[in-house]
Amino acid sequence: MPLPQSHPALVVRSVRIPDPGDLVSLIPADAEAPVCWLREGDGFVGWGTATAIQTQGTSRFADAEQWWRGIVKDAVVRSQVDLPGSGLIAVGSFAFAAASEAGGVLHVPATVVGRQHGVAWITTVSTAADLSGAAPLEASECPDAPTISEVGNGALSGSEWMAAVGTAVERIQSGALDKVVMARDVVVRSETPIDPRYLLRNLSDSYPNTWTYSVDGLIGATPEMLLRRQKGLVTSRVLAGTIRRTGDDEHDLALAGSLARSSKDLEEHEYAVRSVADALSPHCSSMNVPESPFVLHLPNVMHLATDVAGVLHEDVSSLSLAASLHPSAAVCGTPTLAARDLIAELELMDRGRYAGPVGWLDAAGDGEWGIALRCGELETPSQMRLFAGCGIVAGSEPESELGESDAKLVPMRQALGCGPS
Numbered sequence: 246m247p248l249p250q251s252h253p254a255l256v257v258r259s260v261r262i263p264d265p266g267d268l269v270s271l272i273p274a275d276a277e278a279p280v281c282w283l284r285e286g287d288g289f290v291g292w293g294t295a296t297a298i299q300t301q302g303t304s305r306f307a308d309a310e311q312w313w314r315g316i317v318k319d320a321v322v323r324s325q326v327d328l329p330g331s332g333l334i335a336v337g338s339f340a341f342a343a344a345s346e347a348g349g350v351l352h353v354p355a356t357v358v359g360r361q362h363g364v365a366w367i368t369t370v371s372t373a374a375d376l377s378g379a380a381p382l383e384a385s386e387c388p389d390a391p392t393i394s395e396v397g398n399g400a401l402s403g404s405e406w407m408a409a410v411g412t413a414v415e416r417i418q419s420g421a422l423d424k425v426v427m428a429r430d431v432v433v434r435s436e437t438p439i440d441p442r443y444l445l446r447n448l449s450d451s452y453p454n455t456w457t458y459s460v461d462g463l464i465g466a467t468p469e470m471l472l473r474r475q476k477g478l479v480t481s482r483v484l485a486g487t488i489r490r491t492g493d494d495e496h497d498l499a500l501a502g503s504l505a506r507s508s509k510d511l512e513e514h515e516y517a518v519r520s521v522a523d524a525l526s527p528h529c530s531s532m533n534v535p536e537s538p539f540v541l542h543l544p545n546v547m548h549l550a551t552d553v554a555g556v557l558h559e560d561v562s563s564l565s566l567a568a569s570l571h572p573s574a575a576v577c578g579t580p581t582l583a584a585r586d587l588i589a590e591l592e593l594m595d596r597g598r599y600a601g602p603v604g605w606l607d608a609a610g611d612g613e614w615g616i617a618l619r620c621g622e623l624e625t626p627s628q629m630r631l632f633a634g635c636g637i638v639a640g641s642e643p644e645s646e647l648g649e650s651d652a653k654l655v656p657m658r659q660a661l662g663c664g665p666s
């Protein structure tokens with residue numbers, strides 16, 4: 246798709262405001278294009294469109310980056326705040342696969358309200374021709390719960406998906422590849438419109454230590470940070486290797502110990518860490534890659550986790566870094582190309598923007614890009630497609646992978662009010 250030849254010059258103002266309380270409730274009920282990026286109550290929400298771009302194919306990241314550079318060059322920014330997410334930002338999400346029609350989107354909200362370390366601000370973005378400014382902030386009414394009428398199979402039924410996982414295990418055992426991440430989808434239908442604010446409220450309340458996000462109808466709460474770039478430093482939280490929680494704290498502690506010793510999960514994890522470290526190293530003058538993972542506790546599952554850090558030696562934006570890290574072996578596999586082909590052969594679905602980078606960047610190129618996991622895509626106002634995937638290695642068992650994928654669907658199912666499967 247050709248890039249637009251011209252774009253509006255943006256006038257951006259960020260001013261400090263008194264703490265507005267819960268950010269999700271500030272999103273107006275009739276908001277056009279609501280966006281959200283929240284963790285532990287900090288982050289931002291936004292709405293309205295100052296400008297946006299949709300990209301496609303293998304150049305979906307590079308085209309978005311080029312467009313963003315033009316926007317930044319021509320913008321006039323006045324900011325009283327110097328915190329991550331203040332000033333001029335774009336929020337985006339990108340398809341897992343180059344062939345997907347979902348492509349990529351970068352969106353500059355007309356209004357952003359953010360909070361970080363106790364400091365709150367509002368950013369208004371207008372074009373030079375329209376300097377009307379933002380309407381006063383008001384908490385909106387509590388959004389209505391959807392009325393779920395059906396939860397159905399996506400591309401494959403549970404048993405068809407287990408058969409596909411079995412084939413993947415055979416391919417790995419035959420030496421064709423080391424690891425592949427197999428995903429499945431589930432379709433949820435409601436009799437009433439699904440209000441994104443209802444989902445965002447539930448996700449951010451129930452999964453506070455994940456990043457709750459909403460971009461262009463893609464809504465979720467991801468525990469995995471593909472990368473954060475802040476003032477020359479890059480960090481990444483790599484996850485792979487999972488065990489379901491039981492709800493009994495003592496038992497879960499014992500399970501966390503067995504996860505940390507499981508050779509199958511440690512192998513799965515090592516591939517994911519390697520893929521991120523290898524992709525980051527050309528951009529870094531020094532890096533820290535811990536030798537062994539820690540166990541990350543979430544309300545539904547526990548993951549093996551490794552925090553990788555590096556010092557950047559070049560001026561590469563967070564979006565370009567996301568493009569070079571994607572797809573990591575946490576969502577694709579090892580070797581990447583063999584895994585990508587096997588995914589296309591066996592999953593029989595378009596992942597859309599699930600498992601692709603989702604996040605934001607600012608005028609300096611700093612930003613945060615998570616991996617779009619534990620999410621769903623609004624296909625119509627009352628229908629959502631949910632996704633979950635599992636890393637498959639030689640020792641994987643289809644039935645236990647199906648159970649793991651169900652556990653990964655729990656955050657979205659609970660947020661929608663349709664309970665666990």
Ligand SMILES: C=C(O[C@H]1C=CC=C(C(=O)O)[C@@H]1O)C(=O)O
Nearest residue numbers: 484485486487575633634635636
């Ligand atoms: C692919 C997903 O999770 C990834 C991230 C953490 C743990 C994973 C695993 O243990 O398989 C996956 O690699 C998903 O949630 O859909």
